[in-house]
Amino acid sequence: MRWIIYILIFLVLLLLAGYLFPREVTLERSIYIDKPPQAVFPYVNNFHKFNSWSPWRNIDPSMQYKYSGPEEGVGAEMSWRGENSKEGSGSQTIIASTPNSMVRTKLAFGDGSTAEAEFKLLPEGDGTQITWGFNSDTGGGPRERWMGLAVKKMVGESYEQGLTKLKNLLESSDNTGKKDTSEAASQESNDTTDSVSDIPSDVDDAMGGGPQGVQSEMQNQQQEEAGETPENEP
Secondary structure, eight states, X not given: OHXXXXXXXXXXXXXXXXXXXXXXXXXXXXXXXXXOHHHHTHHXXXXXXXXXXXXXXXXXXXXXXXXXXXXXXXXXXXXXXXXXXXXXXEEEEEEEEETTTEEEEEEEEXXXXXEEEEEEEEEETTEEEEEEEEEEEXXXXXXXXXXXXXXXXXXXXXXXXXXXXXXXXXXXXXXXXHHHHHHHHTOOSTTOEEEOTTXXXXXXXXXXXXXXXXXXXXXXXXXXXXXXXXXXXX
């Protein structure tokens, strides 16, 4: 009987310790790309091009993407929905854009949570130092603050993967323009629903879905605390 009391005390202390963590999840990841800002900027200011290097693009073969609003810049929007429930649904909208310098986006997830992301491009020599930032308010509760730790780790690793893919995409070939042309040709309009079943499986998919993977991580954490097994685990 005494050991049950000890366990309960430990769980209470663990829960209260959550108040020691900040309620906001904030992180940045950077990489140097040997291309000038004007060559990098279109890949963060246009969601069609963003999906050519996104670390989440091929996570769920059933994932459907829809593009709306202008082709690029403020107002451009990308939404996603997958049959695989762990990937969920959501949208990402460009809310600020400064040519060759900065792009800020607002993310809205299917569970009602939101976040902001930002790309900052700084010229460095003949290339660009690009920084990808993320900020989200997890809420004031200790449970949410604990979840913020897992979210920060997951998003940070995904950002590193994505920036590496962007660097390789821009630096690996001199005929980037040809790639851009074929990418644009594959999109008939801004409102086209896009399937990802033909995307090469060269991205490490161990981290869960795209910006939608943040929502998946939060849902899994909540299930574990409730004593349930997440759908994507045995």
